[in-house]
Amino acid sequence: MKLSLALFSSVFCDTLPYDTQCTSIGGTCTDYRYLTCIAGYATGKCNGDNNRKCCLPCDTSCQLKEESDSLNDGKCTSAGGECKHNTNYCNGYYSSGLCGGGSARQCCKTGSTNCELLTYSNTWVKGYNGLTVKIDQGFKSAMDTMNNYAGQCGVTVYVTHAFRKEGQEIGGTVVPPASHSNHLTGHAIDMNLDTPRGWCNSSCLAAESNTNAKCFTDKIIANAGLRWGQSFNDPVHIDDNLWYSNSNTWTDLYYKHQNSCS
Incomplete structure (x- = not known):
């Protein structure tokens, strides 16, 4: 060099x-x-x-x-x-x-990549409109927890965004991507809920008027390992607070996935 x-x-x-x-x-x-x-x-x-x-x-x-x-x-x-x-x-x-x-x-x-992101789908958590949901393997337990909560509350979580590349154009987001967004490491999702009382989008989630949706978000709030985006005006967002809880791990995963995954 x-x-x-x-x-x-x-x-x-x-x-x-x-x-x-x-x-x-x-x-x-x-x-x-x-x-x-x-x-x-x-x-x-x-x-x-x-x-x-x-x-x-x-x-x-x-x-x-x-x-x-x-x-x-x-x-x-x-x-x-x-x-x-x-x-x-x-x-x-x-x-x-x-x-x-x-x-x-x-x-x-250079050449073929070595992307280690997982493809996630479960009974009550699915990609919206055929989206392939990509997450870091360290976020799988959080996704499994969300799947359990969704089943208990009678809702289906439709993921609209999960892992994304830096600078990727995202349509329909509520707020611009944060400089240390957990989406960039595969530790966050954006979602809407399909409930017995109808489709619950960002406005519905923020209003907390749909009892099935509120059942789900209340369980997210009660879980110390998860963070609902309602607290920063992004009610479709759920993550595990990785950047603030372990910034070194966030940084390692950022470079690992941003350089290896598409």
Whole structure:
């Protein structure tokens, strides 16, 4: 790896106003698709769209460590991959155990992906209009719980959105995707309910006037491991609060699924 790729060249680094959360820690905001950053990228610290991320500073010691780590990258390079911090853009998917250095240095491979999302369907939870519901395997128990609640309340949960890619255009959402949306890691769904009293969409869910639907959402509220979006004006949304309960796991899953799944 050439260290010059990760240095803060003015050719690539298009600093804009309000990037101070990044610059104050010695970083540089840039489009992460075009610059490999040795120390990795931090999200949420730069102005602009989701592709502008904060390239963290890499001093002389950091650069020397990268040179040393790269001596053990043979398994990756022989497979046609490139070792780099897994917060960097990868036009393919990351594999672990093939690179020198810490666990964050992973092998970016192009070609066929290694997506580990699960396809979910159950008796009382289904994809709306034939949607294939993709979730992280760590969210399956939450989905099974929702399926049980739906059966107890006599409703069918029709999932309208589950895992989604960063920047994906979503029609009919109640609010814009959050910067740390749990949808981006496969730990959230948007849904409507089919009930004995009729179809229950966002307005119906918010009003809590449909007793079967309210039975279901009351059970979600009572479960400490689940979060109903009514509290932030998104009544069709349910997640397991992953970002706020374990941001490190959220970040690991974000890069894993965003780089490997479509």
